[in-house]
Amino acid sequence: MAVTFEIQARDLVKSFAGVAALDSVSVAVAKGELCGVVGADGAGKTTLLRCIAGLYRPDRGAVLPGRPGRDRVGFCPQGFHMYADLTVDENIDFFGSVYGLDRATLADRRGELLAFAGLGEHRARLAGNLSGGMQQKLTLICSVLHRPPILLLDEPTTGVDPLSRREFWQLVEVLHTSGSTIMMASAYFDEVERCQHVVFLHEGRVLADGSVDELAPSGSTLEATFRERMAEGNAATGPSAVSR
Amino acid sequence: MSDRSGVGGGTAVPMTGAVGASNPRVGRRSGGSARRLRAITRKEFIQLGRDRRTVMLMVGMPLVLLLIFGYGIRLSVSNINAELVANNSPAVRTVLEQQHHFSVQPRVAKSVTAARNDLLEGRTSVAVIIGETGEPVKILVDGSDAFVAQNSLEYLRSLTATSGANPLIVDVLYNPTLRSADFMVPAEVGMIMLWVGTVATAIGVVREREQGTLEQLMMTPIRKLELMVGKILPYSALTVMIAIAITVLGLVLFHVPMRGNPFELLLFAIPYLVAALSIGLLVSTVAQNQRQAMQTAAFILLPQVLLSGALFPLSAIPWGIRWVSQMLPLTYFTPITRGMFLKGLGFSELWPQVSVLCAMAVIFTSLAALFFKTRLD
Numbered sequence: 303m304a305v306t307f308e309i310q311a312r313d314l315v316k317s318f319a320g321v322a323a324l325d326s327v328s329v330a331v332a333k334g335e336l337c338g339v340v341g342a343d344g345a346g347k348t349t350l351l352r353c354i355a356g357l358y359r360p361d362r363g364a365v366l367p368g369r370p371g372r373d374r375v376g377f378c379p380q381g382f383h384m385y386a387d388l389t390v391d392e393n394i395d396f397f398g399s400v401y402g403l404d405r406a407t408l409a410d411r412r413g414e415l416l417a418f419a420g421l422g423e424h425r426a427r428l429a430g431n432l433s434g435g436m437q438q439k440l441t442l443i444c445s446v447l448h449r450p451p452i453l454l455l456d457e458p459t460t461g462v463d464p465l466s467r468r469e470f471w472q473l474v475e476v477l478h479t480s481g482s483t484i485m486m487a488s489a490y491f492d493e494v495e496r497c498q499h500v501v502f503l504h505e506g507r508v509l510a511d512g513s514v515d516e517l518a519p520s521g522s523t524l525e526a527t528f529r530e531r532m533a534e535g536n537a538a539t540g541p542s543a544v545s546r
Numbered sequence: 547m548s549d550r551s552g553v554g555g556g557t558a559v560p561m562t563g564a565v566g567a568s569n570p571r572v573g574r575r576s577g578g579s580a581r582r583l584r585a586i587t588r589k590e591f592i593q594l595g596r597d598r599r600t601v602m603l604m605v606g607m608p609l610v611l612l613l614i615f616g617y618g619i620r621l622s623v624s625n626i627n628a629e630l631v632a633n634n635s636p637a638v639r640t641v642l643e644q645q646h647h648f649s650v651q652p653r654v655a656k657s658v659t660a661a662r663n664d665l666l667e668g669r670t671s672v673a674v675i676i677g678e679t680g681e682p683v684k685i686l687v688d689g690s691d692a693f694v695a696q697n698s699l700e701y702l703r704s705l706t707a708t709s710g711a712n713p714l715i716v717d718v719l720y721n722p723t724l725r726s727a728d729f730m731v732p733a734e735v736g737m738i739m740l741w742v743g744t745v746a747t748a749i750g751v752v753r754e755r756e757q758g759t760l761e762q763l764m765m766t767p768i769r770k771l772e773l774m775v776g777k778i779l780p781y782s783a784l785t786v787m788i789a790i791a792i793t794v795l796g797l798v799l800f801h802v803p804m805r806g807n808p809f810e811l812l813l814f815a816i817p818y819l820v821a822a823l824s825i826g827l828l829v830s831t832v833a834q835n836q837r838q839a840m841q842t843a844a845f846i847l848l849p850q851v852l853l854s855g856a857l858f859p860l861s862a863i864p865w866g867i868r869w870v871s872q873m874l875p876l877t878y879f880t881p882i883t884r885g886m887f888l889k890g891l892g893f894s895e896l897w898p899q900v901s902v903l904c905a906m907a908v909i910f911t912s913l914a915a916l917f918f919k920t921r922l923d
Contacts, residue, residue, distance in 0.1 A: 318923075355765060357761060357764055357765070357923075358923045373767050375765060376765075377761075377765040379758060379762065381758060382758075383757065383758035383759050383762050384759065384762070385593065385757075385759055386757065387592075387593050387596045387597065388589065388592060388593065392589070396585055396586075396588075396589045397766065399581060399582065399584070399585035400582045400586070400763075400766045400768050401766060401767065402578065402581060402582070402767065444762070445762075445765075
């Protein structure tokens with residue numbers, strides 16, 4: 303069966319003020335796949351996702367088949383980036399409207415997603431007054447209102463309590479099961495272990511790329527393989543900040 | 547390990563169904579540009595309504611300025627301290643005090659040395675030395691306050707004129723009493739529109755960047771023009787409302803005349819407003835946070851106020867920097883407001899200024915569109 307790649311990045315190079323954030327990074331994510339990109343802070347995860355989303359123009363290399371249509375991608379950035387001075391409902395209304403959803407569809411999606419996320423009781427609350435976990439769930443809801451085939455998640459659970467993390471993952475798994483192609487950056491190995499496809503990123507380079515079984519054969523762990531590859535790739539690199 | 551480094555090859559992943567455009571669950575899309583524009587504008591109005599601090603700043607500051615310029619600051623100084631030196635002269639004293647330009651001290655300074663001492667220590671600003679015959683022979687003016695000194699010299703012309711055989715008649719047109727309010731309120735309308743339009747727009751956009759919501763907006767189908775127009779529409783409405791309020795308060799509180807057609811003024815204000823809002827968008831392209839936006843806006847607005855002729859006459863601006871004045875929208879809007887308020891001018895007289903403002907609106911909007919980025923880098 304021929305593989306259809308939904309996300310393809312080829313030889314991406316991106317520098318900021320002369321410092322390379324990405325150095326010839328190539329990644330391909332098959333349609334319907336859940337892909338985890340793991341690496342320490344500064345590894346280039348956010349830059350990679352932003353290049354794929356079209357928010358950054360790479361210095362070299364290409365994202366194929368080009369900058370994806372904006373209504374084909376949902377982007378859930380690191381941290382809370384919704385309107386803190388709007389209520390949960392108003393945020394959803396706004397993003398639903400700019401994605402062109404009509405009133406009836408928007409109402410359906412809102413009800414469904416709020417129920418999934420357990421935010422139904424908080425619709426009238428200002429987004430800025432929600433807990434960190436709720437804010438992340440609201441960000442995810444607003445990112446998937448238009449049901450994008452591609453979903454990019456940039457460390458969505460960083461700084462979120464364990465219970466909220468689990469609830470957030472339940473949402474992600476529902477989206478994945480329904481067929482979305484998901485690429486998620488994370489600094490947590492236990493999160494990327496849930497993915498079918500894992501990319502190790504270190505100092506702007508891909509250390510390894512494959513399935514969990516391939517990267518962590520029985521008796522080993524993703525973290526152990528990551529550290530091993532990191533040591534091989536760059537002996538001078540200090541201890542990784544990647545955590546379990 | 548799978549080769550996923552490029553096109554082709556790789557592990558086959560079973561597809562469980564797409565949630566893409568072909569999926570019926572995507573739902574119905576409605577509207578287009580107009581719907582997105584309405585969504586942004588609505589959001590901005592809601593946010594503006596909740597951002598009381600900004601609204602207070604935008605509404606309160608013009609009000610305070612109006613009161614300061616209307617009641618407080620006088621560009622025409624009155625009751626300047628003056629004294630007679632050596633001899634008394636009721637005639638000179640009367641001339642000096644007749645229009646409250648000077649407040650002449652009852653005592654007479656004994657000598658020129660004493661008068662110089664009074665000037666040095668700030669007890670008087672002007673000392674008129676009176677000769678034996680009661681005629682003024684020499685006048686000493688404290689030049690340390692150039693503003694007071696300039697006014698003094700202007701007022702003293704009437705004294706030198708009345709001292710001759712043929713008194714000089716001075717006839718001031720349009721603002722015969724030289725009231726500051728008549729001069730300032732029309733100019734203030736332009737200054738306030740510039741301030742509110744530029745700062746509010748710049749802060750509105752920069753706040754999106756600062757809070758990271760601009761990144762989210764860039765991922766939506768919103769087009770650059772929709773975002774720009776959607777951001778500035780609410781601030782346009784706010785600016786126009788404040789300008790109208792300032793005009794009405796000027797008419798009611800300070801009895802400033804409105805001899806022109808106010809609707810025509812509103813029409814002429816459109817290109818000026820567009821230019822001001824576009825400057826705000828331009829500021830937002832260089833500022834990374836709200837503090838920087840305020841500082842950059844101040845950096846741009848201060849020269850406008852000083853060099854546009856709104857506060858000081860254009861003739862007082864040195865030739866070396868006069869070219870800067872020619873590039874400022876306020877330089878062209880101030881003659882429009884003053885001309886319409888005080889002289890009842892219309893398009894037939896003001897078309898050159900209106901034309902320049904239209905050209906500026908096009909140029910600044912084009913620049914804003916050019917520099918307004920829909921990427922993060």
